[in-house]
Amino acid sequence: MLLRQVLRRGLQSFCHRLGLCVSRHPVFFLTVPAVLTITFGLSALNHFQPEGDLERLVAPSHSLAKIERSLAGSLFPLDQSKSQLYSDLHTPGRYGRVILLSPPGDNILLHAEGILQTHRAVLEMKV
Structure with missing residues (x-):
């Protein structure tokens, strides 16, 4: 019972501090994930080449x-x-x-x- 209360308080304080940080810097938390997603998505798409030869596939x-x-x-x-x-x-x-x-x-x-x-x-x- 005591361990659950300690974990709950620690998690609550962490989420509270994280929420305050996000609310103080909203532009950073909106743009950085979007830019990272687009960058990694485009770099992953560059590694794929479409197969033009259907015979090779089937x-x-x-x-x-x-x-x-x-x-x-x-x-x-x-x-x-x-x-x-x-x-x-x-x-x-x-x-x-x-x-x-x-x-x-x-x-x-x-x-x-x-x-x-x-x-x-x-x-x-x-x-």
């Missing part, structure tokens, strides 16, 4: 897709030309891919007849 590190993509990146670098598209590297099979580009500002769907003719020509090809 695919296992030694997956077949990552191995094939790194092989395709070494064989067909994408930074050679920004105006041309390069096909991805695929596993062997009987399929192909055609990339159709329309002139800038033009609608690719307006060239539907030409696309269908290309499709027919591809279907009629002999291996």
